Amino acid sequence: MDKVMGSAAEAVADIQPGASLAVGGFGLSGVPEVLIRALLDQGADGLRVVSNNCGVDGRGLGVLLSVGRIARVTGSYVGENKEFARQYLAGELEVELVPQGTLAERLRAGGAGIPAFYTPAGVGTQVASGGLPWRYAPDGSVSVASPAKETREFAGRRHVLEHGITTDYALVRAWRGDRHGNLVFRKSAANFNPLAAMAGRITIAEVEELVEPGDLSPDAVHLPGIYVRRVVELTPPQAADKPIEKRTVRP
Template structure:
């Protein structure tokens, strides 16, 4: 039996060094591996290159690492909801590789599947393919680093030629993910929207660390319900079902008297 459980979040991330690259699950504030992120913050690890759909908010999720200036580069598809992110990027303190959301998901999946690169129509005819997107500013309004030109080829699909841009897969040193349930072998089950980028991030990390709300024994999970097989997971910690889960924006409907 391969028992992949680790006692604490601090122990689980203890060998993540300065300068490491990480794929981190989460979409907005849903499915954030917050216990592992907080352990990484407490550890003091810095100069990180992180691949994640977004960077949390100013005081939660990956935003706490950003606020402590532990992140050197973000590869993301959405960069709103975080004023400190905007400040660091425009001042030249933070590098950003802005990537279309579906492309980012496929780059992670491809990396975890051993696929070096793939062609996609997404981004053809834009700066995604033609280059020139700001990746780092110089602090005075100029562009210090811009995105490169990418290879574009024409392929005939269903008898019609279309242009496609080449996108390289992503493989990172580590992955941090959150799941609803997992067993000691590392098999994971995600909860609804929290599934988001978590399986893809897990696949892309050479070492995947998973936090789960409930840890069960091998055999307790229905094989047909497992979303990510344990072959992708190397360490697993239990954080409990009462772990904090935040909502980005609460919306309410005001119903006046007499309305149904």
């Protein structure tokens, strides 16, 4: 029952090249930075990542992207990462862009054992009809395009069929966690972290504060330990390292 690992390096040691990963975080909030950097040092490449975005240049998943370790991204937002955009447009990276709410529900569905669901999001667009560029060729043409999806009418409204997502591993960050893997997420860090954790077959959580079993009220637990296989306790400096994408202050 004690799921605490000796180090982040030990926790990610068995991630193989080509593995699929669900990664928590939104922008730079709640990103499992320590586990990502441990995976960078570990050396696995050809990774297939499912995450809302791919960090920024030099932080989050951006550190894996910058050295060519990521082969495919399923996400909602290219955002502030210039290298992400460059690799995608140059045909070096395959990218499946998904409506944000749909991505969240696909992760949740996969973790709940639901193979597919219908949603109105994307009906009437290439999300449903297909043709979104997943990969470009070097000459700028589309070499891999999204397929058309099944649609069906419910209560007079068209819906598109989306499939649940499961991955080989999940990397998440939590505010507090116990040795059994029960996790509590704080404020905006409770973004894609619980959903990513549900979707991974082997979920690894880095926690800012490790407590003993029984210290967390059952009513306070956001994700039960049944979803978590490994826990990594962060040092105080690691827990305090929380970058901000764009700092805005008063004049």
